[in-house]
Amino acid sequence: MPGEGTVGRRSGWVVRAYGFVRTGGPEHEEFLDVPVPAPGPGELLLRVRAAGVNPGDWRLREGSHGTVPPAVLGREVAGVVVALGVGSRGFAVGDEVFGGCPDMVGGWAEQALVTASFAAHRPEAVAPEAAAALPVAAGTAYDALTNLDLPAGATLLVNGAGGGVGLPLVQLARARGLTVVGTAGPGKHELIAGFGGVPVAYGEGVVDRLRVAAPAGVEAVFDLAGGESLRAVSALLADPTRLISVADKALGKELGGRDLVRDRSTAVLGELARLVAEGALDPHVTDVRPLDDAAAALAVVESGHASGKVVLRIG
Ligand SMILES: NC(=O)c1ccc[n+]([C@@H]2O[C@H](COP(=O)([O-])OP(=O)(O)OC[C@H]3O[C@@H](n4cnc5c(N)ncnc54)[C@H](OP(=O)(O)O)[C@@H]3O)[C@@H](O)[C@H]2O)c1
Numbered sequence: 001m002p003g004e005g006t007v008g009r010r011s012g013w014v015v016r017a018y019g020f021v022r023t024g025g026p027e028h029e030e031f032l033d034v035p036v037p038a039p040g041p042g043e044l045l046l047r048v049r050a051a052g053v054n055p056g057d058w059r060l061r062e063g064s065h066g067t068v069p070p071a072v073l074g075r076e077v078a079g080v081v082v083a084l085g086v087g088s089r090g091f092a093v094g095d096e097v098f099g100g101c102p103d104m105v106g107g108w109a110e111q112a113l114v115t116a117s118f119a120a121h122r123p124e125a126v127a128p129e130a131a132a133a134l135p136v137a138a139g140t141a142y143d144a145l146t147n148l149d150l151p152a153g154a155t156l157l158v159n160g161a162g163g164g165v166g167l168p169l170v171q172l173a174r175a176r177g178l179t180v181v182g183t184a185g186p187g188k189h190e191l192i193a194g195f196g197g198v199p200v201a202y203g204e205g206v207v208d209r210l211r212v213a214a215p216a217g218v219e220a221v222f223d224l225a226g227g228e229s230l231r232a233v234s235a236l237l238a239d240p241t242r243l244i245s246v247a248d249k250a251l252g253k254e255l256g257g258r259d260l261v262r263d264r265s266t267a268v269l270g271e272l273a274r275l276v277a278e279g280a281l282d283p284h285v286t287d288v289r290p291l292d293d294a295a296a297a298l299a300v301v302e303s304g305h306a307s308g309k310v311v312l313r314i315g
Contacts (some may be wrong), residue, residue, distance in 0.1 A: 017109035018294035019072040023063035024169055026302070034072055036111050039085035043102060043113045046079030050129035050288075051053045051107040054136045054164065060104065067105055073298070074107025076100050077114060078122055078131035079315065088116040091267070096122045098131035098273070100139075100264060108294055108312060120269035125277040133164070133283040133309045134272045135264075140246060141169035142272060143263050146175060147244060148220045150184040152177030155214050159233050160224030160247065161197060162188030164309045167284045169222060170197040175280065181214045183233070185224070185305065191284075207232055221257075223247055231255065284308040 003154065014033040022028040029295045039045040051074045060067055060075075078098035080152070081091055091097060100120025101107045122131045144165075150156060156173050158166050174196035182197045185207060188210025189199035200209045210218070221237055223230045226248025234243055240256025249259060275281035284310030289297045293312075300306050 015110035016291065017072040017106075018074075018291060019070060019105075019108065020061045020072045023061065023069060026058075026061070026295065026299065028069070029073075029298070030070075031294075032070060032072060034109060037106065037113050039083050039113055040102075041085050041087070042087045042116050043085040043087075043093055044081050044088055044097065044116050044119060045053050045083040046077060046097065046101070046110050046112055046114060047082050048077045048079040048107065048110060048314045050078045050132035051112070051312045051314060052076040052132045052134075052136060053297045053301050053312060054300055055304075056104065056136065058298055061298075065104065067103070072106045072109050072112075072231065073294070074101060074109070074112065074312075075104040076132055076135040077107040077112050077314075079112070085116075091116060091119070091121075093199065096124075096128075098122050098128070098134060100135040100268060108291065108314070110291075110315060115156040115264075117266060118264040118269070120273055121264045123273050126273050128196045129285050129288050129313060130276055131273060132281050132311055133285050134276070135269060137164035137309060138168040138172075138272050138281065138283055139264065139268060140165045140260065140262070141172055142268055143260060144169055144222045144244060144246075145172055146263065147260055148222065148242070150176075150178055150219055153179070154219040155179040155181060155216065157210065157214070157218040157221045157233060157236065158197070158224065159202075159221060159229060160184070161192050161199070163306065164283075165225060165246070167191070167308070168281060169194045169268065171281055172275075179214070180205040181210060181218065183210075183229070187307070195282075202229055207235055210236060220244075223252060223257075226251060276278040285311050287311070288313050290314075
């Protein structure tokens, strides 16, 4: 069971946070008291209102990024600026912002840093919970389309279309005039169809079902599932360089695909927030929990079948 721990010097200037004290399974997660981080050059210190939960968080806890514990989990937040590092142009104390955390750590805390060049102002029409869900998942979806650069009318297969990245990707791709076929569990089909995609059940026989759903073939595959599922659907591509996997990068490369190049800019975040404010993009936040429920929130995401985007409401 996650317990209580302390990182760094205890003083009056500590904030409550949730992280891990050893790499490995969820049993190494703990609530932590951490010193208020000092914003370095190009960083903003936020009083956090909300923070996104992503598969990358449990991967980080398992040691995939080489982060040395104890460390605070959380890579994307929305909040109010309380201090600025040198060179954080365009932001001021009191601004409502959202963005990505330096080194993809530190967000599940009462105060956290974001990288100013990967932060943007939060429009009033966008709730903190929605804004906190944008940098990682919707940002990846946005960059997928920039990287693939498909012409209107082309068909994109999203392998794993029912998740945090997949649902924004279906919406953004449809807005660009693409036909989108998306693999998903049966519980997500109506949702994907509602966003304009063509849902197809994953599992045995998926390639045959995809050939029926996209009789003219697919021009590109964006993979969010990996493993045998990725290997199976890659057979649909005539040009393997039109494959990008962010779930199983090694297998994606083995199959002839390429890496996603992330943008991580204020411009992309500003564009995503504008789309949300206009009602043109729904990050599909379905599960908002207090920081006290961080362990359960991460477990839902770690199951691989969350009903929508999971977000922690912190302040
Ligand atoms: N830049 C990056 O490198 C980057 C950024 C973001 C995410 N990622 C990676 O991308 C992956 C997806 O992230 P996410 O936030 O979208 O996760 P998520 O919200 O957990 O969604 C994953 C989806 O995969 C689906 N799925 C499970 N097994 C499948 C299979 N065999 N075939 C097809 N779909 C399957 C699930 O569908 P059902 O619920 O319908 O069963 C679920 O909706 C993760 O591996 C994550 O680490 C990488």
